[in-house]
Amino acid sequence: MDYLSEVRQMMGDPIRPRLEGEWGDVEAAAGVGLPDDYKTFIELYGPVGVNRHLTFHHPNSEMWSLARWIRETIDSYRGVEWAEVLEEPEKADQLAFGGPEGLVPLLASGRGEVLFMETPPEEEGYRLVVFVGDDCEFFRYDIGFAEWLFRYLVGEDMMGPNSSALPSGPLLIEEFPKEFGGHPEFRHGPHRGV
Numbered sequence: 456m457d458y459l460s461e462v463r464q465m466m467g468d469p470i471r472p473r474l475e476g477e478w479g480d481v482e483a484a485a486g487v488g489l490p491d492d493y494k495t496f497i498e499l500y501g502p503v504g505v506n507r508h509l510t511f512h513h514p515n516s517e518m519w520s521l522a523r524w525i526r527e528t529i530d531s532y533r534g535v536e537w538a539e540v541l542e543e544p545e546k547a548d549q550l551a552f553g554g555p556e557g558l559v560p561l562l563a564s565g566r567g568e569v570l571f572m573e574t575p576p577e578e579e580g581y582r583l584v585v586f587v588g589d590d591c592e593f594f595r596y597d598i599g600f601a602e603w604l605f606r607y608l609v610g611e612d613m614m615g616p617n618s619s620a621l622p623s624g625p626l627l628i629e630e631f632p633k634e635f636g637g638h639p640e641f642r643h644g645p646h647r648g649v
Contacts, residue, residue, distance in 0.1 A: 458492070458601035459496065465609075465626055466505075467628070476497060476515060476521075480522040481521050484522040485529075490572065493600040497512075497514070501519070504629035505608070505626060505629075509562055510565070512524045528563070529559070554574065558571035558572070559571055570603070570614075571584045571585070582595060585613070587615045587618070594616075596613065
């Protein structure tokens with residue numbers, strides 16, 4: 456299945472024309488190359504909010520700077536004393552933030568969840584890891600970004616157990632202004648819940 460095409464059908468056509476991202480600063484902040492399907496989605500729709508849950512930044516926006524958000528998020532997570540907050544403190548030694556071998560943030564939810572990617576050195580490609588702030592737990596998903604987003608949008612538990620956030624109607628899409636002084640534009644995608 457072409458998950459990126461499925462997501463595009465659910466989201467509808469972007470209001471703005473596609474803006475090719477300047478990814479050098481973003482990938483330098485991340486410490487690793489980001490997935491192609493993620494970059495394509497960001498270039499088509501970013502900066503954007505979906506269903507008042509998910510927030511996507513953009514590399515070419517001063518106000519919604521993806522590079523700045525990634526750097527700040529990595530710094531924030533590096534500053535946590537994980538051995539003191541994890542239910543299994545011995546797992547704290549396994550946590551690293553920032554690439555190429557640590558967790559790199561891709562997006563955040565308004566519910567205190569962050570979707571990270573990691574590129575384990577002994578494996579090809581990447582995998583996704585969600586941190587659920589309320590539970591202070593990490594959950595791994597061995598799928599690509601577009602598949603993860605598709606499954607999230609159709610109401611599967613993609614932010615840990617019992618995390619479904621399926622809207623009762625079509626997707627609510629909030630297109631953020633790229634720069635200061637603009638106002639967000641709201642619209643509904645053509646997709647209705649499954």
